[in-house]
Amino acid sequence: MCLAVPGKILSISTEDPVMPMARVSFGGIVKEVNLAYVPTAKIGEYVIVHVGFALSTLDEAEAGRVFKYLESMGELAELEEPSA
Amino acid sequence: MSQTITIDPVSRIEGHAKITIELDEQKQVRDAHFHITQFRGFEKFCEGRPFTEMPSLMARICGICPVSHLVASAKACDAIMAVRIPETAAKLRRIMNLAQHIQSHALSFFHLSSPDLLLGMDSDPATRNIFGVMQAHPHLALDGIKLRKFGQQIIEWLGGKRIHPAWIVPGGVNEPLTEERRDQILAEIPGAMQIILRTLEWFKEASVKYTDEIRHFANFNTMFFGLVDEGGGLEMYDGVIRIVDAQGNVVADRLDPANYQDFIGEAVEPYSYLKSPYYKNVGYPEGIYRVGPLARLNIASHIGTPLAHKEWEEFRGPNKRVILSSFHYHLARLIEILYGIEMIEKLLNEPDILSDRVRAVAGPNSLEGIGVSEAPRGTLMHHYRIDKHGLITWANLIIATGHNNLAMNKGVLQVAKAYLKGTQPTEGMLNRVEAVIRCYDPCLSCSTHAVGHMPLVLQVRSHDGEILGETARK
Known part of the structure; x- marks a missing residue:
């Protein structure tokens, strides 16, 4: 099971109108993300990203709900460290 | 040694999937592992x-x-x-x-x-x-x-x-x-x-x-696993489990998915968080199977929409052979898209589709x-x-990427054997490893990386564990 972590859009570059790119922050780590699939996404909104492509947008309330789940999972996460 | 760690979503954003390739004493590829750090505490959370x-x-x-x-x-x-x-x-x-x-x-x-x-x-x-x-x-x-x-x-x-x-x-x-x-x-x-x-x-x-690529991209014998409808046709939503082997023989049919624990075992390997499901009757690890678009087209006896069925017949050939190269996941995806479009149209035109029950x-x-x-x-x-x-x-x-875990490892091994020359992995080699994994389109927890590229670190190790070469996708 993988986790889908929402990232917040910091800025959008529309140099190439068909392939707009955004700088997206995941808890402070900033990534370049392609917005071709979510052309209406705005600065301040949250996106779910798969291999560099934003799949969908979330508003702040919805993203907050996801973060709450992730947080409570983090508290529960007691995992065995796999050896390499 | 076990150690308690906290899974911090942020560390996963930066995380890389790791691949290790082990050489034998003659510096030939002996084994390869694809390490995925999936989240395992999920079930607990529920x-x-x-x-x-x-x-x-x-x-x-x-x-x-x-x-x-x-x-x-x-x-x-x-x-x-x-x-x-x-x-x-x-x-x-x-x-x-x-x-x-x-x-x-x-x-x-x-x-x-x-x-x-x-x-x-x-x-x-x-x-x-x-x-x-x-x-x-x-x-x-x-x-x-x-x-x-x-x-x-x-x-x-x-x-x-x-x-x-x-x-x-x-x-x-x-x-x-x-x-x-x-x-x-x-x-x-x-x-x-x-x-x-x-x-x-x-x-x-x-x-x-x-x-x-078709020859070397996870082109090997495994079983194929998935749902088929009551008549053995391609099915995405309901139905029964069918398993076929690499020669196309039906190994098991009409299995009730609700009894999955009777026929699927879940092995845990030290190198990955991701469980490795296998077909119990054959045992571990020989009970390896693949799921997904290629598997679905390999287990189906037909497709219930006309255009997709025609493509499927061409795909499987006149002898209805089983397609073994994972490279063909790509074509299988296209055929499934065609099926999806046709089927959506068919369902929307059914008289009861607007029913309020x-x-x-x-x-x-x-x-x-x-x-x-x-x-x-x-x-x-x-x-x-x-x-x-x-x-x-x-x-x-049990998620799809889990079912394919053993097959992905085997695929990486095959590509390593074909494309690793010496001990220093090249970019082209890393890309082929990435491409073979991508055939399965795995959902990785750390999939927020650069556009279209998986975050990978590839290490080549000697028979006694020494790191001989390493390359990473930045």
Whole structure:
């Protein structure tokens, strides 16, 4: 099971109108993300990203709900460290 | 030694999937491992929650394929309620599930894989991405965007604007389809159809260039596993489990998915968090099988829509042979997109599709429920147990990427044997390893990395564990 972590859009570059790119922050780590699939996404909104492509947008309330789940999972996460 | 660590979502954003290739004393490739750090505490997290919350919870946590988790989870809840959901509700769920397949396959084919396919495996990595495709073949990149939008639009129209539609619910769906919505979707069908037909034509022609990759890309004997309908046809939503071997013999048929624990074992390997499911009757690790688009086309005896059936006949050839190279996951995805479009049209034209009987209501009537459906990447299983108040006491999930775990490892090994020269992995080699993994389109927890590229670290180790070479995708 993988986790889908929402990232917040910091800025959008529309140099190439068909392939707009955004700088997206995941808890402070900033990534370049392609917005071709979510052309209406705005600065301040949250996106779910798969291999560099934003799949969908979330508003702040919805993203907050996801973060709450992730947080409570983090508290529960007691995992065995796999050896390499 | 075990150690307690906390999974911090942020560290996963930076995380890399790791691949190690082990050499023997003669410096020949002996073994290869693909290490994935999936989140394993998920099942624990579900405990104590009302079962009715599960579908929307699952869809939220896994936003990569929310609809697939909604479907499997809702089916497990139907089983807990011990209801048979109304026919129309099942058809509407089917439509949404197919739309999910279309949008996911479109992303995988057009935007993650097409740079390799169009620009070449050894081309400059700086331009071997969607931007390179956009420059060289702009129509193709646009077709991908339109096709994904077609699938996504259907999901939004059915479920409302929200990304996590609470439309699929235990017992059915929570709102009937309106005539207006139906016609809206039907109006989009011809455009989507044109795109997939021209893409199929182009890709079949272009595949001739990849004979080398076809030979070495996880081209080996495994079993194939997935759902088929009652008549053995391609099935995405319901049905029974069929397993075929590499020669096309049916190893097991008409297995009830609810009995999965009788025929699937789940091995845990020290190198990965991801469990490795295997077919119990054959044992571990020989009970290796593949799931997903290639598996579905290999286990099916036919496809229930005319155009996709014709493509499927061509794909399997006159002797209906089993297709072994994972490179063909790509073509299988295109055929499934065609099937999805045809099937959505067929379902929308059925007379009862606008019926307002779309939900069965009941409390918990069974203490256990299992829901199985086909997600874009393969068979997805949700299994819950509840107490008498309807609170989850135990949950088990088997996801498609898990089913393919053994096969992905074997695929990496095969590519390493074919393309690793000496001890220093090259960029072209790393890209082929990445490409072979990408055939399976795994959902990785750390999938927020650079456009189209998986975050990978590849290490070559000697027989006594010394690191001889390393290369990383920045």
